[in-house]
Amino acid sequence: MIGLAKRPKMDSTFLKQAIQVAVANVRRGGGPFGAVVTKDGAVIATGANQVTSANDPTAHAEVVAIREACKALGSFQLSGCDLYCSCEPCPMCLGAIYWARPRNVFFAASQEQASQAGFDDTFIYRQIEMRPEARSIPMLRVDDPEAGAPFAAWLAKDDRTDY
């Protein structure tokens, strides 16, 4: 049994709920993704993909669930929370997860299953690894003498809220 102790505890009920949110969302005309945030064994937020229904390319299920959970908690951190996703998160959602800092993430479908349904994140994963100027969407750093001004203002502020 040694080693099992480190495996995070998950509750398959919540994973099934994330999958159900995804299926219900397709019926409503949304994308096939759902997510659930739990704390202390209870659901505090759910999220369904709203990209096309809300004209918001950032409204992936995980992002929606994270935003709703933070609203419910009145915090920009999901300390002690678990995130259940119907599918493996994309790079944007992965980034959002690192900024929100839940305790664990559990997901059902794999990247491969998503890819077979027409949702291929591989391209974005590859792009992130590249130098900005080499990416398919050109990303160029432009010299500006004021580039450091926001950080200077930030560091000079005594009452700032670090995050």
Next chain:
Amino acid sequence: MIGLAKRPKMDSTFLKQAIQVAVANVRRGGGPFGAVVTKDGAVIATGANQVTSANDPTAHAEVVAIREACKALGSFQLSGCDLYCSCEPCPMCLGAIYWARPRNVFFAASQEQASQAGFDDTFIYRQIEMRPEARSIPMLRVDDPEAGAPFAAWLAKDDRTDY
């Protein structure tokens, strides 16, 4: 002059505006980041970091600007738009950029400058490259017989909006 033709056209006025949005946001108690979306030579949306002010870890300047621009256009795509950022985008924002698909991205401050002000994205970039189960926030795939159900529902839907 050969080669210069491929360099995307940028307007330093908009980059300066993104920097000004960032500086003004610090004065209001927000994070030191700003972004501007332009189309056909005009600003259609701006965004300032609202992580702590809105309790939303996903409210980075770029994400806010992308959401506002999509709202203004009534579209989930930023075709033909340019995104100007006060600083190089983090992995979450990079993902959001790939989903929104603007034409070009221009940024002023580098990752190094951000890091010196306490905003280090390097950790997240490294985490994304790792296998899910090896990451610092445990991400575990869990077998569920219904894992493929959302995609099956999606593919069976004749009137779906692909994105």
